Amino acid sequence: METLAHGKPYAVHDPPQQRSFFSTFLWRFLMAMVAAFALMAIISLTVKLVFKQRYPEILVVSGSGTLRTSRYGLTAKWDVMCVVKNPNNKFTIHYDAISAGITHGKFGILDSRHYKPFVQGSRAQNAVGLGFAAKDVFLGKEEILRIRDDMSRGAVRFGLRLSGWVRFKNHIIKSRYHFWESVCDPLMFDFSATKNFSLTLTNPVTCK
Incomplete structure (x- = not known):
């Protein structure tokens, strides 16, 4: 106070x-x-x-077909067998809007196919057959001459590209859709003009 x-x-x-x-x-x-x-x-x-999410793994295990050339174009068929693996222990993979195409160098896709959605269980492996056909696809005289040179040497190079949207799911997590692409290049085919212009895949190829 x-x-x-x-x-x-x-x-x-x-x-x-x-x-x-x-x-x-x-x-x-x-x-x-x-x-x-x-x-x-x-x-x-x-x-x-x-719960780390891993994209599908693709292995091209075999392939066959036929190949002919014209002055400026290419006519061919390819039948390719792939093994599609889900590397995840804890996720199923839901595939949506999947497409696959056979390619040749800078000329890109020669033919493509689209496939129905499907679901793949964890650690599952599925054999998938892919078929393609190209009829007199224009590549130009210079490129056809290069392909003919490869044919004369007995080996021709192509590629395979797979892409689409995938989603990962388990009993806890459901991810959004992610764009996925896998490229298998080079696919080296043995060529034989004496066996109906046939193509045979030389070795299995792991896609990236």
Whole structure:
């Protein structure tokens, strides 16, 4: 208790606590939010490590066909057998809008096919046959001469490209659709003019 100059006492009040309380509350709230975000990040990382999603693996195991050339174009058929593997232990793969095409160098796709959606179980492997045909596809005189030179040497190079949208699912997680592409190049075919202009895949090819 203090007194004024004329002797009357007055009370000395404690400083207001409102600002201190608000600052403490805000600090604790921010710390709680940081801790919550850190916990969510740890949980998310753990889930990703435990449930890591891997795209399909493709192996071209065999292939055959026929090949003929005209002055400027190419006529051919290809029958290719692939093994499609789901490498995931904990996910099924849902394939949607899948397409496959046979390719030749810079000229891109010579023929393509589209396939119905299907589901592949975890660690499953499926044999898939793909058939393609090209009728007098224009490549130009220079490229046809190169192909004929390869044919005379007994080996011709083509490629295979698969693409589409896939989704990963299990009893906990269902991912959004992801675009997936797998390229199998080179596919080297032995060529024999004495056996009806036949093509035979030289070796199995793992796609990337």
